[in-house]
Amino acid sequence: MTSTLSAQSILDGAEKEPEVRVELECHDLSYAYPNGKLVFKDVNLTTFEDELVAIVGPTGTGKSTLLRCLGALLKPASGHVFLQGKEVVHPSSKISLIHQSIATFPWMTALDNVKLALKCKKVDDKEATEISEKMLDVVGLKGVENDYPKEMSGGMRQRIAIARSLAASPAILLMDEPFVHLDEITATGLRKEIYSLVFNPETSLKSAILVSHNLNEVVELADRVYVMNGSPAKITDVIKIEFPRPRSPKDPLFFEYADKLYSDLNLKEIAP
Amino acid sequence: MDLLLIGFATLATVARVLALIGLSILTGWLLAWLAIKNRTFENAYVPLVNALESIPVLAFLPIVLVVFVSRIGGVLGVEVSADFLVFDAVAWNIWIGIYQAFKTVPENLLEVAENNRLGSLRTLRLLYIPHSIPRISSNIFSSFADAFFYISVSEVFSITVQGQPVIYKTFGIGTVITLATQAGDYLTVYYSLVFIAIAVITITALISVFSKRAVAKYGVDTVGEIHRGRHYGRWLAFHDQRQRLSKYTSRLTVYQRRQRPIQEEEDEISANTRHRRDMMGKWVALSAGAIILAYLLYSSIALAVSIPFQQWMGYLTSTPFLLYNMAVDYVRVAIITAASLGVAITLGYYMATHARAGAVISPLIQVLAAFPAPTYFPLIYVATLPFLSAALPTFYVEIYIFILGFLSCFYYIFFDFWIGVKAIPSEFWEVMQNHELGFFTRMKRIILPATFPYLVTGLSSTINSCWAGLAIGEYWVLISPNHDLIANVGMMKYISLNLANGNVGAAAYVSLLFAVVVIVYGLFFTRNLMDLARKKYVVEEGIYAA
Numbered sequence: 001m002t003s004t005l006s007a008q009s010i011l012d013g014a015e016k017e018p019e020v021r022v023e024l025e026c027h028d029l030s031y032a033y034p035n036g037k038l039v040f041k042d043v044n045l046t047t048f049e050d051e052l053v054a055i056v057g058p059t060g061t062g063k064s065t066l067l068r069c070l071g072a073l074l075k076p077a078s079g080h081v082f083l084q085g086k087e088v089v090h091p092s093s094k095i096s097l098i099h100q101s102i103a104t105f106p107w108m109t110a111l112d113n114v115k116l117a118l119k120c121k122k123v124d125d126k127e128a129t130e131i132s133e134k135m136l137d138v139v140g141l142k143g144v145e146n147d148y149p150k151e152m153s154g155g156m157r158q159r160i161a162i163a164r165s166l167a168a169s170p171a172i173l174l175m176d177e178p179f180v181h182l183d184e185i186t187a188t189g190l191r192k193e194i195y196s197l198v199f200n201p202e203t204s205l206k207s208a209i210l211v212s213h214n215l216n217e218v219v220e221l222a223d224r225v226y227v228m229n230g231s232p233a234k235i236t237d238v239i240k241i242e243f244p245r246p247r248s249p250k251d252p253l254f255f256e257y258a259d260k261l262y263s264d265l266n267l268k269e270i271a272p
Numbered sequence: 273m274d275l276l277l278i279g280f281a282t283l284a285t286v287a288r289v290l291a292l293i294g295l296s297i298l299t300g301w302l303l304a305w306l307a308i309k310n311r312t313f314e315n316a317y318v319p320l321v322n323a324l325e326s327i328p329v330l331a332f333l334p335i336v337l338v339v340f341v342s343r344i345g346g347v348l349g350v351e352v353s354a355d356f357l358v359f360d361a362v363a364w365n366i367w368i369g370i371y372q373a374f375k376t377v378p379e380n381l382l383e384v385a386e387n388n389r390l391g392s393l394r395t396l397r398l399l400y401i402p403h404s405i406p407r408i409s410s411n412i413f414s415s416f417a418d419a420f421f422y423i424s425v426s427e428v429f430s431i432t433v434q435g436q437p438v439i440y441k442t443f444g445i446g447t448v449i450t451l452a453t454q455a456g457d458y459l460t461v462y463y464s465l466v467f468i469a470i471a472v473i474t475i476t477a478l479i480s481v482f483s484k485r486a487v488a489k490y491g492v493d494t495v496g497e498i499h500r501g502r503h504y505g506r507w508l509a510f511h512d513q514r515q516r517l518s519k520y521t522s523r524l525t526v527y528q529r530r531q532r533p534i535q536e537e538e539d540e541i542s543a544n545t546r547h548r549r550d551m552m553g554k555w556v557a558l559s560a561g562a563i564i565l566a567y568l569l570y571s572s573i574a575l576a577v578s579i580p581f582q583q584w585m586g587y588l589t590s591t592p593f594l595l596y597n598m599a600v601d602y603v604r605v606a607i608i609t610a611a612s613l614g615v616a617i618t619l620g621y622y623m624a625t626h627a628r629a630g631a632v633i634s635p636l637i638q639v640l641a642a643f644p645a646p647t648y649f650p651l652i653y654v655a656t657l658p659f660l661s662a663a664l665p666t667f668y669v670e671i672y673i674f675i676l677g678f679l680s681c682f683y684y685i686f687f688d689f690w691i692g693v694k695a696i697p698s699e700f701w702e703v704m705q706n707h708e709l710g711f712f713t714r715m716k717r718i719i720l721p722a723t724f725p726y727l728v729t730g731l732s733s734t735i736n737s738c739w740a741g742l743a744i745g746e747y748w749v750l751i752s753p754n755h756d757l758i759a760n761v762g763m764m765k766y767i768s769l770n771l772a773n774g775n776v777g778a779a780a781y782v783s784l785l786f787a788v789v790v791i792v793y794g795l796f797f798t799r800n801l802m803d804l805a806r807k808k809y810v811v812e813e814g815i816y817a818a
Contacts, residue, residue, distance in 0.1 A: 073702050091705035103699035106813040107721045116717060120708040150813055168707055 021049045022085075023207040024070065024095070024172050029079030030232070031065050038077070038232035039065050045226055045235065047172065047207040050199060054210045054218040056261060057228030063211040064100065066228070067174045070209065071095045083171060093117065096170035100177040102157045104149035110136060110160050111145040117168035135163040138200055140193070155186035162197065169204040176211050195221060195245065215265075219257045220247050227264045237264050275463065278448060282467040285427070285444040286475065288358055289419040296363040296415070297408060300370040304404070305396050308374050318802075319791040321367050324360070341440060354442040357426035361740075362415040365684065365733045369411040372729050373404035375802055378812045405490045407729070409483035410691035414684045416475060417641040418737065420468070421680060423449075449647065465647055469639075476638040487694050579777040587781040594782055597763040598789065601746075604670075604762070605738045608677040609685075612734050613727075616686035621711075621719065624693040634690075641683035646744055649676055654752045672757055673745040680741025685730035692726030693719060697815050724809035728801045736790075743768060 025046040031039045039062035047053045055063050068074040070081055072091045081088040083095060096117075104113050114132035123131065136145055139159040149157050158178060165173060178194075179187035198208045212218050218225055219241060227237040239260060243253050307314040340353040377400060385395040419426075423446030428439065441447045445464055452460035619637075623630035653672060660668040700722065704714050720727070746759040747768035759765045763782060770778040 068702070071706065073705055091702075091708065093707050095706075097702060097706050099699045099702070101697075101699055101815045103697065103703055104814055105700070105718065105721070106810060107724075107808045108717070116703075116709070117707045119713045119717070120710060164703075164707075 021206075023047045023049055023051075024081070024083055024209070026070060026081045027079055029066070029069055029081065030077045031062060031069055031074065032077040040228065040233040043079070043228075043233075043235055045070075047209060049206050051223045052195065052198070052208045052210060052221055054212060054222035054225045055228060056212065056215065056218055056225055056265065057233060058265060059213070061228045061230070061233035063228060064176050067097065067176050067209065067211050070172075071097050071174050073097065093120065093168035094170050095172045095174060096165035096168050097174045098158075098161050098165055098176065098178045100180055102154065102161055102181060104157050104160050106148065106150055109146045109148055110141060110152070110156075110163075113149065113160050114164045114167050117164045121168075132163070132167055134202065135167040136160075138166065138202055139163045139197060153186065154182050155190060158182060158190065162194075166198075166203050166205070171204065171206045173198055173205055173208040174211075175208060177213065178210070179212075179214070179217065191217060191220060192246070215258045215261045216249055216254075218261065219254055220249070225261060227261070229265065239264070278445070278460065278464050278467050281443060281445040281448045282464075282471050285420075285423055285446060286471050288355065288444060289362065289416060290475075292355060292359045292419070293362050293366070293412060293415055296359065296366040297370070299363070300367040300408075301396070301401055301404070303367060304371040304374045305392075305400065307371055308400075309392070318368075318371065321364050321371070324364050347442075350440050351442045353429075353440065354427050354444070357422065357429075358419050361418045361422045361426065364736070365418070366408060366411045366415055368732060369407045369729050370404045372725060372802055372805075373407035374400050375806050376725050376810055377403045378810060380813075402490050405486045406483075406691060406695060407726075409479070409486040410687045410726070411729075411733075412479050413476070413483070413638060413641060413687045414733065414737075416479065417643075417683055418740075420472065420644045421646065422740070423644060468647070469643065472643050473639050476635065476641075480635060480638055483691070487691060579780075583777055587778060591785070594763065594766065594785060597761055597766055598782075598786065600761050601739070601742055601763045604673065604677065604742060605735055608674060608681065608738050608741070609731065609735050611674075611678060612682040612685050612738075613731065615682065616689045616730070617715070617720075620686060620690040620693055621715070623690065637683070637686065641687075645676060645679040645741075649679065650751050653755075653757065657752070657755065669757065669759060673742065673759055673762075676745035677738050677741035680744075681734045681737040684733040684737055685727070688726045688730030688733070689723055692723030695726075696722045696811060699815060700811070721809050722811040722814075725802070725805040728805050739764065747772075 025044075027044055029043040029045075030041045033039065043066060045053070045055075045066075055066065057063050065074060069076045070088075072081065072088050072095070083092075088095065105116070108116070111129065111132050114135055115128045118128040118131060121128075133142075133145060136142060136159075139162050141156060141159050141163065144152065144156070149160060152160070158181075162178075179191060182190065197203075198205050210218070210221060222241055225239045225241060226235050227239065228234065229236045239257070241257055243251070243257075247254055303317060307317045340349050340356060343349070344352055381399055381403075382395075385399050390398060423444065427444040427446035428441040428450045441451070445468060449461055449464045452458070452464065619633070623633055652675070657668075660671060664671065696719070700718060704718060709717070742762065742764040745757065746762040746765035748757040749772070751757045763786065767779045767782050770776070770782075
């Protein structure tokens with residue numbers, strides 16, 4: 001049932017069709033705190049076109065930090081990140097981050113929050129409004145464009161953040177536990193929509209990386225899962241999840257994948 | 273020259289300033305709490321504090337003379353006078369900062385407090401006071417700087433009484449410098465400046481550490497690292513340990529209380545009891561407000577009736593001329609404030625986004641801010657006068673007034689903005705980076721709105737303190753051995769000139785006119801801006817973490 005791949009084999013493209021394009025990749029990425037302590041070391045990760053990749057690992061392994069290094073929001077101690085073959089050295093709207101703590105600007109309406117992503121682009125105000133309205137429509141917020149975030153629920157605020165990210169026409173979406181602050185019903189609803197949202201033909205998105213502690217969420221959404229473990233953390237396994245969507249938690253295969261992930265995360269020893 | 277005397281005088285001044293800052297914080301918490309509890313008190317408190325903050329230290333001399341020097345008299349009277357003048361330099365900006373911090377406590381945290389029935393005092397202790405600490409830490413810089421700015425006029429002042437100058441003085445470095453300057457003992461002046469520099473650097477370094485930790489600990493979701501006491505000095509570690517111990521003991525007390533059924537406690541605090549407590553709080557607030565207002569009214573009336581009727585008529589007929597003088601000063605204030613805001617925003621943003629540059633520039637500005645400008649400004653004046661007076665014979669006086677005004681108030685807006693920028697959540701910075709927002713877009717869309725409550729505080733204090741800079745700059749007799757710095761026209765010059773000539777009534781009348789203008793400004797400007805800041809620009813509400 002499961003197909004476990006080594007990180008290197010993925011990088012080599014051994015298990016992937018040759019025509020599938022590499023979108024984001026990082027080579028030997030390490031990150032250290034200012035005191036020199038390594039958080040993770042020699043991480044290699046690749047995402048392909050139309051693929052949602054998840055990163056799982058115990059608390060403190062630096063998953064969120066890795067996400068920020070991929071987006072060049074943090075400078076790694078060593079290693080390189082490439083977007084469509086070009087090295088990423090500065091933060092760019094082509095790699096967009098959705099935060100764990102939902103970040104919306106309280107003094108801006110939903111529409112203005114989304115339009116913010118277009119400020120650095122050469123689009124006039126009319127066009128920016130049209131794009132933003134379209135993205136709000138994509139995330140299901142049509143009709144509340146002029147409402148302020150504080151007038152909305154957590155789920156709606158997260159949709160604003162997603163719409164803002166999508167409006168910037170990113171190639172890669174980085175999602176740092178995007179559902180963790182939402183109630184279960186809202187999270188379940190949004191989870192169901194997220195795959196079609198991010199890979200909507202109306203968006204420019206090529207691939208997405210999700211960091212999550214919720215293994216069910218990961219099995220439901222991901223095409224491949226990178227497992228991080230140890231201190232400093234390393235990629236200890238790459239699991240390909242292959243069964244058709246929509247994936248039901250009642251499906252026996254779902255259980256098997258979740259169980260496999262659970263076992264991987266509970267490994268005490270890390271293979272050298 | 274006596275180095276020991278200079279050392280003790282410096283210590284006396286530092287102790288005086290720190291003690292009065294402490295008093296300002298304690299009273300600020302109490303008054304701000306009363307203000308948020310009671311709308312009537314708030315309506316009187318905010319414009320009054322604004323008015324008091326705007327009125328320069330020198331303009332308080334009439335009250336000092338009437339209330340302290342003549343009524344109390346002796347050494348104690350002069351000491352209380354000096355304390356009052358130093359308090360005037362430090363308190364208002366701390367008071368208004370605390371009030372504004374109390375007004376911007378996030379709604380959800382207030383709801384948590386209400387939900388858990390913390391009660392007024394516990395809400396004050398556990399929510400309002402901690403929330404005000406970052407704001408206090410930013411305001412202490414400017415208060416300390418302001419207190420030192422005025423040491424030469426607070427610790428020693430001279431008034432003409434019946435044609436004879438009378439000097440009132442108390443022990444401190446301000447008195448040492450003033451008396452040494454008058455005696456031509458410049459060696460003592462230079463050594464005093466060195467002692468002040470040492471004191472200022474030490475205190476600002478300590479305040480800087482406090483401020484950094486305060487923002488890291490009490491700011492909502494900042495990028496700063498919370499200090500855990502491990503690296504504290506021995507005393508602070510002991511203090512920290514004691515705090516932790518007291519937490520444990522208070523927890524035990526809570527457990528003991530909890531042995532009773534919760535339902536019982538809920539029943540005890542009935543709706544009636546809570547209503548009675550609320551009413552009691554309102555009455556306490558109203559009574560405190562009434563006492564303060566009554567005292568101020570009494571003092572004002574006492575001063576007013578001491579002036580003959582004919583003199584009053586003279587003052588009234590001069591009102592248009594005085595208003596013209598006031599308008600000229602407002603133009604000066606507007607120019608200085610605009611310059612301060614521009615520099616503060618640019619420099620503050622640069623420092624916040626360039627950590628290394630910030631680490632170097634910040635202590636320099638703190639020291640410069642705390643170093644009393646009147647002590648070194650004459651050196652700038654003497655060094656530049658030949659060039660400036662030759663190059664700009666018509667405007668050079670205005671330029672010097674501008675420089676002194678800027679040096680007296682720039683730090684307020686700078687430190688407030690800087691602390692505000694540092695309190696912006698890390699997620700916001702990441703969104704700005706992620707979407708590659710340029711400087712102007714960041715400023716317009718995110719940084720200025722996010723720091724809006726801090727900017728309101730800073731602008732309010734800057735505008736108000738600017739007047740104090742003008743008070744010294746517009747009328748400075750013998751700024752150098754052969755020169756006076758005197759403005760052609762200006763309200764502050766009018767006040768200083770009349771005080772120097774012993775015409776206390778004329779100075780008090782202008783101060784009264786000015787106070788009226790400032791109260792109106794406080795009612796229609798500051799309060800509305802603060803309400804707007806609370807409704808729309810609470811940066812903490814931008815982060816949703818359910």
